[in-house]
Amino acid sequence: MNSVAGISVTRAPVAPSMKAIRYTRTGDSSVLTLEDRDIPEPGPGEVRVKVAVSGVNPTDWKNRSGATGELAFDEVSPNQDGAGTVDATGPGVEGLANGDRVWLYLSQYQRPSGTAQEYTVVSADHVVRLPENVSFDVGASLGVPAMTAHRALTVSEDGPTRLHPSALDGKTVLVAGGAGAVGHAAIQLARWAGATVVTTVSGPEKAALATAAGAHHVVNYKTGDAASEIRAIAPNGVDLIVEVAPAQNAELNAAVAANRASIAIYANNGGDSFTLDIRPNMVTNARYQFVLLYTVGADALKAAEEDVTAAAAAGVLEVGEDAGLPLHRFSLADTAAAHDAVENGTVGKVLIDL
Numbered sequence: 001m002n003s004v005a006g007i008s009v010t011r012a013p014v015a016p017s018m019k020a021i022r023y024t025r026t027g028d029s030s031v032l033t034l035e036d037r038d039i040p041e042p043g044p045g046e047v048r049v050k051v052a053v054s055g056v057n058p059t060d061w062k063n064r065s066g067a068t069g070e071l072a073f074d075e076v077s078p079n080q081d082g083a084g085t086v087d088a089t090g091p092g093v094e095g096l097a098n099g100d101r102v103w104l105y106l107s108q109y110q111r112p113s114g115t116a117q118e119y120t121v122v123s124a125d126h127v128v129r130l131p132e133n134v135s136f137d138v139g140a141s142l143g144v145p146a147m148t149a150h151r152a153l154t155v156s157e158d159g160p161t162r163l164h165p166s167a168l169d170g171k172t173v174l175v176a177g178g179a180g181a182v183g184h185a186a187i188q189l190a191r192w193a194g195a196t197v198v199t200t201v202s203g204p205e206k207a208a209l210a211t212a213a214g215a216h217h218v219v220n221y222k223t224g225d226a227a228s229e230i231r232a233i234a235p236n237g238v239d240l241i242v243e244v245a246p247a248q249n250a251e252l253n254a255a256v257a258a259n260r261a262s263i264a265i266y267a268n269n270g271g272d273s274f275t276l277d278i279r280p281n282m283v284t285n286a287r288y289q290f291v292l293l294y295t296v297g298a299d300a301l302k303a304a305e306e307d308v309t310a311a312a313a314a315g316v317l318e319v320g321e322d323a324g325l326p327l328h329r330f331s332l333a334d335t336a337a338a339h340d341a342v343e344n345g346t347v348g349k350v351l352i353d354l
Contacts, residue, residue, distance in 0.1 A: 016038070016039045017038055018037055018038075018118035018119050019035075019117065019332055020034075020035050020036075020117030020118065021034060021078060021116035021117060021335045022075050022076065023064060023075070024076075026066030026070065027064075027065065029064070029335075029337075029343075031064065032078070032335050034332065034335075037117070039118075039119050040113070040121045041088070041090075041121070042088050042089060043090045043121075044091045044092050045091075045093060045124050046089075046093070046122065046123060047089050047090065047102075047124045047127045048086070048087045048089070048090075048120070049084045049087060049102060049104060049120055049121075049122060049127065050084050050085045050086075051082050051083075051084040051118060051119065051354045052083055052085065052353075053137055053140035053353060053354065054079045054081070054114075054115040054140060054332075054351070054352040055080075055081035055082060055144075055351055055352075056079055056339060056341075057079075057080060057144045057145065057181070057342065058267075058343075059080060059144060060079050060080060060108075060114075061339045061342055063078065064076075064078055064339060065343075072112075073112035074112075075112060076114070077113055077115075077120065078108065078114045078116045079108065079115040079116040079352070080106050080109065080143055081103075081104060081105055081107070081115060081140055081141070081144055082104045082107060082114075082115030082120070082140050082143075083103045083136040083138075084101075084102065084104075084136065085099060086127070095129075096124060096127060096129070101129070101132070101136075102127050102128060103128050103134075103139035104120070104127055104143065105126050105142065105144065105147060105305070106126050106143070106144075106294065107122045107126060115140075116335050117354075118354055125298075128305050129309070130312075131309065131312060131313035133315070134313060137319055137320075137327065137351060138312055138317055138319055141181070141317070141319045142309075145181040145182045145184070145185045146185040146189070146304075146308045146311075146317055147293055147301070147305070148182050148266050148291060149188075149242065150163060150185075150189060150308055151264070151266075151291050151293065151296055151300055152182075152242045152243075152291050153168070153173065153186060153189055153242065155264050155287075155291070156239065156261075156287070157260060159239070159240060159262070162303055163192070163193045164193065165194060166193070166194045168193035168240075169195075171194075171196070171239040172196045172197075172233075172234040172237075172238045172239050172240075173190040173197050173198070173240045173241075173242065174198045174199070174200070174242070175187050175190070175197065175199040175210075175241075175242045176199070176200050176241065176242060176243050176249055177200065177244040177269070178206070178210035178213065178218070179201055179205075179206035179209045179324070179347055180347075181349055182242075182244065182266060182267070183199065184209070184324055184325045185317060187199060187210060187213040187215050187324070188214055188317055189316065189317075191214040191216070192311055192314065192316040196216050196233075196234070197214065197215045198215065198216065198218075198219065198230055198233055198238065199215040199218055200218075200220075200226060200249075200252075201218055201219070202221065203220065205347075206347065207220060209324040209347070210324060212321070212322060213323065221252070226252055227252055227256055230252075230256045231255075236259075237256055237258030237261060239260075239261055239262075240261065240264065241253050241256075241257065241262070241263040242264055243263050243264060243266070244266065245267070245268075245270040246263075246270075246271075246274045248270040249270075250274050253286075254281055254286070257281075257284050258284065259285060260284070260285045260286075262286075262287045262288075262289055263287070263289070264290075264291050265288065265289070266291040276288075327348060327349050327351055329351050329352075329353055330350065330353070331352070331353060332353070332354055334352075335352055338350050
């Protein structure tokens with residue numbers, strides 16, 4: 001209460017505010033605006049996180065553009081992944097406390113609140129403690145890429161359902177597009193789990209990145225006979241294929257697949273449909289498994305969450321050019337440029353610093 005000219009004046013408390021990126025309609029990156037918003041309170045089963053770094057994935061610009069459907073909420077803050085510090089917990093939350101370093105995944109799935117804001121409220125189920133030796137940059141780069149890679153590496157009928165050192169001993173894994181974020185994580189996780197890792201790339205710069213990520217063998221599919229090169233590395237064929245471009249690679253996959261091989265398809269680069277030659281796939285008893293993180297189910301998400309955290313703690317999922325995944329940094333105010341960078345195919349990981 002203040003006294004002004006003998007009159008008592010009571011001022012309402014000012015709600016704490018934050019900077020947040022918002023959009024209220026789908027479209028190109030120009031729909032993203034920087035706004036001031038009240039800092040939200042977590043409800044039952046929710047956690048409020050002070051975001052340090054927000055990670056941008058293709059799914060984020062696709063959601064924003066309307067490619068995945070119309071808006072389910074009046075106002076949305078984009079970006080599924082991020083890392084930061086627990087700031088508050090709602091009723092019923094156990095195992096997380098204020099000050100805990102955490103990484104976030106699927107923050108915006110069926111919710112309006114992503115990580116492109118200074119504070120975000122997330123379901124506690126998608127908030128994971130970040131090991132002390134793991135940076136926020138790594139934490140913000142896990143989420144969609146690493147968990148998708150984990151699922152792709154654990155769908156084989158003859159393979160493990162969990163990843164750990166020795167889980168893929170004796171297996172040969174082919175990662176299509178090893179310089180992408182999912183491909184990068186797949187190389188790292190497969191090598192950590194004991195597999196022989198082969199990857200295909202389109203040029204020498206991407207070959208260098210895939211090698212830095214840990215691939216044992218790198219095949220440039222534009223300069224030679226990729227099938228022959230892969231068969232020379234794996235005469236009996238590859239056991240598991242992590243596939244980003246099924247339309248382009250269907251013939252190659254059939255040519256290099258081992259008996260009972262699994263082809264895990266997580267993206268549709270190069271076309272929305274593809275055809276398969278029945279005979280070669282039938283002869284090898286090939287299995288095609290589609291992978292979409294949003295609908296894999298709670299058990300698969302929990303397994304990925306635990307194994308990815310263990311791999312990160314072991315120093316396996318590092319990012320940066322030396323680790324094969326260059327970082328491209330943007331400020332929160334430049335979120336539109338960050339989305340454009342991912343949409344335009346920037347090689348590496350796009351991060352937003354808060």
